[in-house]
Amino acid sequence: xxxxxxxxxxxxxxxxxxxxxxxxxxxxxxxxxxxxxxxxxxxxxxxxxxxxxxxxxxxxxxxxxxxxxxxxxxxxxxxxxxxxxxxxxxxxxxxxxxxxxxxxxxxxxxxxxxxxxxxxxxxxxxxxxxxxxxxxxxxxxxxxxxxxxxxxxxxxxxxxxxxxxxxxxxxxxxxxxxxxxxxxxxxxxxxxxxxxxxxxxxxxxxxxxxxxxxxxxxxxxxxxxxxxxxxxxxxxxxxxxxxxxxxxxxxxxxxxxxxxxxxxxxxxxxxxxxxxxxxxxxxxxxxxxxxxxxxxxxxxxxxxxxxxxxxxxxxxxxxxxxxxxxxxxxxxxxxxxxxxxxxxxxxxxxxxxxxxxxxxxxxxxxxxxxxxxxxxxxxxxxxxxxxxxxxxxxxxxxxxxxxxxxxxxxxxxxxxxxxxxxxxxxxxxxxxxxxxxxxxxxxxxxxxxxxxxxxxxxxxxxxxxxxxxxxxxxxxxxxxxxxxxx
Amino acid sequence: xxxxxxxxxxxxxxxxxxxxxxxxxxxxxxxxxxxxxxxxxxxxxxxxxxxxxxxxxxxxxxxxxxxxxxxxxxxxxxxxxxxxxxxxxxxxxxxxxxxxxxxxxxxxxxxxxxxxxxxxxxxxxxxxxxxxxxxxxxxxxxxxxxxxxxxxxxxxxxxxxxxxxxxxxxxxxxxxxxxxxxxxxxxxxxxxxxxxxxxxxxxxxxxxxxxxxxxxxxxxxxxxxxxxxxxxxxxxxxxxxxxxxxxxxxxxxxxxxxxxxxxxxxxxxxxxxxxxxxxxxxxxxxxxxxxxxxxxxxxxxxxxxxxxxxxxxxxxxxxxxxxxxxxxxxxxxxxxxxxxxxxxxxxxxxxxxxxxxxxxxxxxxxxxxxxxxxxxxxxxxxxxxxxxxxxxxxxxxxxxxxxxxxxxxxxxxxxxxxxxxxxxxxxxxxxxxxxxxxxxxxxxxxxxxxxxxxxxxxxxxxx
Numbered sequence: 002x003x004x005x006x007x008x009x010x011x012x013x014x015x016x017x018x019x020x021x022x023x024x025x026x027x028x029x030x031x032x033x034x035x036x037x038x039x040x041x042x043x044x045x046x047x048x049x050x051x052x053x054x055x056x057x058x059x060x061x062x063x064x065x066x067x068x069x070x071x072x073x074x075x076x077x078x079x080x081x082x083x084x085x086x087x088x089x090x091x092x093x094x095x096x097x098x099x100x101x102x103x104x105x106x107x108x109x110x111x112x113x114x115x116x117x118x119x120x121x122x123x124x125x126x127x128x129x130x131x132x133x134x135x136x137x138x139x140x141x142x143x144x145x146x147x148x149x150x151x152x153x154x155x156x157x158x159x160x161x162x163x164x165x166x167x168x169x170x171x172x173x174x175x176x177x178x179x180x181x182x183x184x185x186x187x188x189x190x191x192x193x194x195x196x197x198x199x200x201x202x203x204x205x206x207x208x209x210x211x212x213x214x215x216x217x218x219x220x221x222x223x224x225x226x227x228x229x230x231x232x233x234x235x236x237x238x239x240x241x242x243x244x245x246x247x248x249x250x251x252x253x254x255x256x257x258x259x260x261x262x263x264x265x266x267x268x269x270x271x272x273x274x275x276x277x278x279x280x281x282x283x284x285x286x287x288x289x290x291x292x293x294x295x296x297x298x299x300x301x302x303x304x305x306x307x308x309x310x311x312x313x314x315x316x317x318x319x320x321x322x323x324x325x326x327x328x329x330x331x332x333x334x335x336x337x338x339x340x341x342x343x344x345x346x347x348x349x350x351x352x353x354x355x356x357x358x359x360x361x362x363x364x365x366x367x368x369x370x371x372x373x374x375x376x377x378x379x380x381x382x383x384x385x386x387x388x389x390x391x392x393x394x395x396x397x398x399x400x401x402x403x404x405x406x407x408x409x410x411x412x413x414x415x416x417x418x419x420x421x422x423x424x425x426x427x428x429x430x431x432x433x434x435x436x437x438x439x440x441x442x443x444x445x446x447x448x449x450x451x452x453x454x455x456x457x458x459x460x461x462x463x464x465x466x467x468x469x470x471x472x473x474x475x476x477x478x479x480x481x482x483x484x485x486x487x
Numbered sequence: 488x489x490x491x492x493x494x495x496x497x498x499x500x501x502x503x504x505x506x507x508x509x510x511x512x513x514x515x516x517x518x519x520x521x522x523x524x525x526x527x528x529x530x531x532x533x534x535x536x537x538x539x540x541x542x543x544x545x546x547x548x549x550x551x552x553x554x555x556x557x558x559x560x561x562x563x564x565x566x567x568x569x570x571x572x573x574x575x576x577x578x579x580x581x582x583x584x585x586x587x588x589x590x591x592x593x594x595x596x597x598x599x600x601x602x603x604x605x606x607x608x609x610x611x612x613x614x615x616x617x618x619x620x621x622x623x624x625x626x627x628x629x630x631x632x633x634x635x636x637x638x639x640x641x642x643x644x645x646x647x648x649x650x651x652x653x654x655x656x657x658x659x660x661x662x663x664x665x666x667x668x669x670x671x672x673x674x675x676x677x678x679x680x681x682x683x684x685x686x687x688x689x690x691x692x693x694x695x696x697x698x699x700x701x702x703x704x705x706x707x708x709x710x711x712x713x714x715x716x717x718x719x720x721x722x723x724x725x726x727x728x729x730x731x732x733x734x735x736x737x738x739x740x741x742x743x744x745x746x747x748x749x750x751x752x753x754x755x756x757x758x759x760x761x762x763x764x765x766x767x768x769x770x771x772x773x774x775x776x777x778x779x780x781x782x783x784x785x786x787x788x789x790x791x792x793x794x795x796x797x798x799x800x801x802x803x804x805x806x807x808x809x810x811x812x813x814x815x816x817x818x819x820x821x822x823x824x825x826x827x828x829x830x831x832x833x834x835x836x837x838x839x840x841x842x843x844x845x846x847x848x849x850x851x852x853x854x855x856x857x858x859x860x861x862x863x864x865x866x867x868x869x870x871x872x873x874x875x876x877x878x879x880x881x882x883x884x885x886x887x888x889x890x891x892x893x894x895x896x897x898x899x900x901x902x903x904x905x906x907x908x909x910x911x912x913x914x915x916x917x918x919x920x921x922x923x924x925x926x927x928x929x930x931x932x933x934x935x936x937x938x939x940x941x942x943x944x945x946x947x948x949x950x
Contacts, residue, residue: 054578095552103549106549136812166813220518249514319660320621337533337538338488360504426490461591463786471798
């Protein structure tokens with residue numbers, strides 16, 4: 002613990018003197034505004050600091066360390082050139098209030114990226130303000146609200162399938178709508194009958210990810226779109242699973258009106274241990290007036306890019322500045338690396354890898370719904386319950402084989418779910434050894450279930466007690482820490 | 488360059504396992520009429536050599552704070568990012584890792600976040616903190632939503648000295664919730680809200696910025712005295728770099744402290760990725776948005792960290808979650824933590840002292856320019872409002888041609904500019920800015936044609 006390494010008087014910092022004449026700090030700041038006790042930050046040498054964080058980094062899994070077959074998260078390789086690009090002067094050191102004339106390179110990057118992502122999604126315009134998928138969702142839902150309100154037809158409910166990500170219903174509530182859940186049918190797809198029943202003139206729209214969280218393509222999407230549009234609603238595309246269709250199918254062609262992308266998924270920007278992401282939001286032409294302000298425009302006459310703040314119907318601003326520019330520029334580098342053929346290959350290989358892995362482990366862990374999958378699939382470990390083995394035990398054992406486990410217990414519609422997304426950047430050898438590990442684990446569940454229940458054995462900590470963490474809450478370090486030690 | 492590992496043989500073998508003759512067959516579930524039967528109209532692929540050259544050329548068409556001497560502020564500041572911070576926060580083990588749901592494989596990030604939470608608490612003198620939100624504006628929105636839930640009230644009073652973008656974002660976010668967001672005017676001579684005169688009755692929260700958008704310090708304790716007896720909360724919007732010298736929000740009665748944290752260890756990056764800091768008191772813990780790292784023990788009794796109280800969050804609570812936030816700004820939070828540990832208490836105090844004293848010096852020096860006036864008496868932290876004899880946005884553009892970034896301009900009608908002074912701005916930089924303003928006001932021609940080449944940032948060699 003960094004606080005336990007602290008020794009009074011040690012320091013890493015190196016800063017200049019204030020080096021100006023004039024009043025002292027005490028003269029400039031009235032006592033009421035001055036801090037009496039400095040914050041209790043640790044005091045370390047720079048070497049202590051470097052070793053501490055280097056050690057922490059060694060206690061962490063990462064794509065650069067090994068495979069990450071996490072369903073719904075698209076943990077693909079993050080190209081290194083993107084990192085280098087983000088660190089260039091002229092990118093990393095731009096102030097968000099700089100005049101448009103001074104940042105033409107950055108604006109051209111955003112403008113070109115917008116065009117490319119609009120083309121890939123079939124949308125007319127896109128905003129880069131949303132910092133992540135959930136913020137994109139909220140932006141899209143507020144646009145949905147503004148659209149209906151502007152038409153003099155305010156609406157109350159948004160329909161969401163029961164297999165949806167948790168952010169969907171949470172964003173619906175935050176946008177002031179009511180989430181209406183519809184069931185999946187026995188194919189694992191939207192139950193068209195139930196959907197049509199739910200559609201009424203108070204429905205603002207439908208949120209859908211396609212392929213859905215079961216890794217299945219919603220083949221009735223054209224009928225779904227027609228039904229929702231006929232009821233006066235809009236279709237929202239959650240781009241979490243866009244990796245499986247990029248370059249092959251466009252949400253706009255499926256009938257979607259609003260699309261968010263997760264650039265930290267499909268467009269290979271690093272997840273950063275849980276963020277930053279970027280969740281740009283695209284809309285069809287009739288929704289364009291409602292986009293967050295400002296909107297980037299190319300001035301043909303002056304031959305320059307500029308921000309247009311004159312957007313009377315805009316829902317307003319959603320980010321402090323222009324969104325996660327540093328992430329958007331990484332996504333742009335990735336997109337420029339791949340080109341049109343590369344993007345299509347991404348989807349093809351992602352789907353190939355998922356189906357291949359699925360075929361190799363189908364015997365040990367049957368998929369919940371039959372038939373080919375897209376970029377991910379959901380298996381079940383329910384049959385191991387009779388042995389006293391849960392999905393979580395399978396996961397923990399997989400760690401001992403040198404893999405990050407799949408997502409578990411999601412989507413909620415599958416019992417003991419194992420949600421697997423290998424991504425296109427993993428090789429056949431990696432998939433073969435992952436399948437071999439999972440098959441061996443299934444055998445071990447029969448022959449020695451205790452092995453699974455006692456896993457993992459190779460990690461610095463084993464099965465931290467989550468119930469205790471929630472019951473005896475310790476969410477900050479305190480000097481009186483009875484556990485002590487470092 | 489496609490980052491795909493498959494050889495032709497791999498693809499053939501994999502397809503044969505699947506009993507398919509081509510990749511096309513894998514897409515059988517996709518109706519034919521929906522398929523895109525053409526290439527996307529996006530630029531052709533570039534090899535790494537060409538792509539790097541292109542990106543360098545693109546970067547060359549923007550001028551950042553390496554080329555221009557940056558006195559710009561308004562919620563984003565040109566602070567020094569220590570080399571150790573960049574080196575550690577860019578380690579791939581952190582950067583390319585996923586959300587730490589699998590605790591055994593994520594002890595590094597979980598512990599770093601636990602330490603981050605502690606550092607944020609120490610900084611603001613608050614009891615608990617989360618693992619970050621998107622940015623300063625988003626942290627404010629989440630604080631307001633927390634106050635509304637905690638009090639069951641819908642009226643929120645926001646100082647008009649809170650960053651205008653934060654107020655815009657607050658209004659956008661809450662537009663569907665029917666909240667009554669009320670803006671309260673500032674005293675035009677002092678540049679602060681008179682919180683003693685504000686009607687706090689029935690308010691879920693008063694939102695006070697200190698240092699405020701003008702760089703001036705406001706009285707958080709006055710707002711607390713006003714609203715606490717009436718059952719409301721105080722949300723303080725503050726600046727983490729000021730916490731070595733300025734009284735902490737927690738010591739002034741704030742119930743929630745929020746801030747833009749990019750100045751701790753993160754690049755300007757044209758406004759993002761930044762990091763929203765969020766801290767509050769323990770009694771509000773279950774209302775807190777976003778992820779929280781908690782300490783526990785593992786099966787063998789060792790200290791371990793996990794994401795805790797997940798029942799508040801969207802993946803469990805869904806439509807009734809405390810927030811919709813999922814992905815946050817973990818890597819930025821990690822950089823902020825490293826920066827705070829690099830500074831320690833004495834470094835943070837030095838940083839604060841430099842900002843306060845050099846800003847005071849700049850205020851005095853710029854006020855000497857004929858026709859210029861520094862508005863509001865202060866006290867201030869690292870930013871000042873400079874009133875000019877003519878349109879501020881025009882002058883800001885002229886100064887950029889002379890190599891100085893200032894602003895933002897506060898609208899034409901005020902003829903005012905924000906000027907921010909960080910530890911990267913030397914005394915010589917301040918003299919240089921004053922000289923450039925004098926030349927600009929005298930409409931002297933800009934030396935050289937391209938501009939921007941005249942001064943050298945940090946010319947006293949202090950960095």
